[in-house]
Amino acid sequence: MSAFLAEVLSPVFAALAPRDPARVARRVRNAAAATAVLGPLLPRYGPLGTGTVGDANLLMGVYAVAAVAAHMQMKKSHAGWRAAGGVALAGIAPFVTSGMTASWGLLLGSIALLHAALSDAHSRLPAAARPEHEHDPLPPDREGWPGRIGSIAYSIVTVLIFWHFVAENTVVPTDSMKPTILGATDRTLPDRLFADVAVYALREPRRWEILVFEYPLQREVRFVKRIVGLPGEHVEIRDGDIWIDGSVARKPALVQESLWRERFPKSGARSRAKSITAAWTGNEDDGWRRDGKDGLKLRGRDHLTWARFLARLDVGDVRIAFTARTTDAAAVAAARITTRGVPVVLEVGGEGGTLTVGDDPPVEVSTGIGAATRVELQVADGLVRALLDGHEVARAETAVVGTGRNRVEIGGGSGEVRFTEVRLDEDIRYALPASGLSVFDTPADGYVVLGDNTTNSEDSRMWTARPVRLTSGETYWVAPSVPDETGERVSNLSRAGGRVRFKDVDGVPRDFAAAEVTEIGRPEARPYVRRSHVLGRAALLYFPIPPLGGWRPRLLP
Secondary structure, eight states: OHHHHHHHHHHHHHHHOOSOHHHHHHHHHHHHHHHHHHGGGSOSOGGGTOSSHHHHHHHHHHHHHHHHHHHHHTTOOOOTHHHHHHHHHHHHGGGGSOTHHHHHHHHHHHHHHHHHHHHHHHHTSOGGGSOSOOOOOSOOOOOHHHHHHHHHHHHHHHHHHIIIIIEEEEEOOSSTTTTTSOOOOSSSOOOEEEEESSHHHHSOOOTTOEEEEEOTTOTTSEEEEEEEEOTTOEEEEETTEEEETTEEOOOOHHHHHHHOEEEESOTTOOOOHHHHHHHEEEOSSOOEEEETTTEEEEESSEEEEEOTTTSOOOOSOEEEEEEEEOOOTTOEEEEEEEETTEEEEEEEETTEEEEEETTSOOEEEOOOOOSEEEEEEEEETTEEEEEETTEEEEEEEOOSOOOSOOEEEEEESSSEEEEEEEEEEEOOOOOOOSSSOSEEEOOTTEEEEEOSSTTSOOSTTTOEEEEEEETTSOEEEEOSEEEOTTSOEEEOEEEETTEEEEEOTTSOEEEEEGGGEEEEOOOEEOOOEEGGGEEEEEEEEEEOOTTSSSOOOEEOO
16 A cells, blocks of 8 residues: 555655755755845835845845855755755745845745655655656757857847747836836936736736837837726826726835835935934924934924925825834834825834824724834825834725825834934826826727826827828828937928928828828827737846946836
8 A cells, every 4th residue: 555655646746846855955045046136136115025225135145145055955965854954944044134034034944844844755755666767858968060059049049039029128218217217317327128028918918017118109119108097997197196987096015115206315315313303393392312323312202294394295195114213112103194184193102003094993003113113104095004114014094185284294102212214205196297188088909108207208198199181181190209219309290392201100101292281280199009009018127237337127016
């Protein structure tokens, strides 16, 4: 019976875990190495453990150590749990860090232990159930120049097929997608990205994805924008938000993270106490004291308010975050956002706290603050989220329209709390164009697209073309000017020498005698990207890298 079970189970174990400990270690090493490479490419998102560049680099470093440890374990010749233990330790190595990086380490360590256990069980099967030999999976090497030339040709063809059918290299010459994608400026090189051109062969585009497409007014030009409206939807830009069929459209967490605009401290500025006191004002009963180089200490009940005289807070969707440090069990840290006149208050002490929105009953927060806790309160698209150390602890609903004032405060309730690393961000506010569209009834094969840099983006709000009508009855649509490869607009309609020359919206050159043209009509809105214009989804920023610029490579949400 045992021999029969061995015959049945051996293929399963062989697929899940080889009986050779060195091969187990090799698999764990490869997993750790892959995580080390992918860590800096993950989106900047706290719950992933990559909220900052430093967090992503830390993730890369600890997994690189784990990969080296697993590689060293491959040199061991002994089998069983002694080898499994070394591999598991390599996987658990990142657990020495804190936050989500530790959770990643625990996950890899658990997988390593499970893999090692399966390998150990595999090694205990009766010898007769084990395969007597293994075929060499690698073909014999080709020798001589013909074989080498064939290998090179095969590699080139593979790359060309990949670029044509899987990924397309794209550059964004302007800042229309800033800060998600940076264009060329006087001090930086433009971001370069790979577009996944295969994904939309399997499914349709989704809202909030970054689309690479042919410019509807000149199809030979590539554009990169974010999808906000899908086929058949009624789309409105209202109060800075996107509304779909009468309801506000909420952004997914990863997309929302990429769209926060830093308000304090400004990029490049150091968040020191003097900077904080210059931008935030206390009440008359000021209980704040400077503490060290980058902190402020509060004893008792008090608050700081974002100084409106510095810059008016027009956006009701904001995020406030700070690190609360305390050894006082009675201490309470508080964050308050007044959005469109509705107060949203998060108060957290050592044993928990509450999240209160307006006059609604408070939502209990079971997690408390400790010696050093990152406290975050955000309001976006009518959703309130409270996070401690990157983990959501409470959420609630709030108003998405209103005429009340906006205000942000931080403070405490009792005990002594030290506040450091204060940061204020505001959500993207889609601007209404001075002349253009803010309401769209999307056709069955169309998409509404907008740039992230909403005040400096040519997108669905303002695309127009003019009809050129001929005596023959034909009509061609033309954009009088189009952007070139640098983003600069160039003339596309010429009337000289008795001829009318232009490229129509399909990119076809046209040349007619002036007598053949009966009318060049007024501009009309052509705001939609058609399904036939879609090339792919922007998936990966891969350039620039130091020393040519900052570290930009990452996966795009």
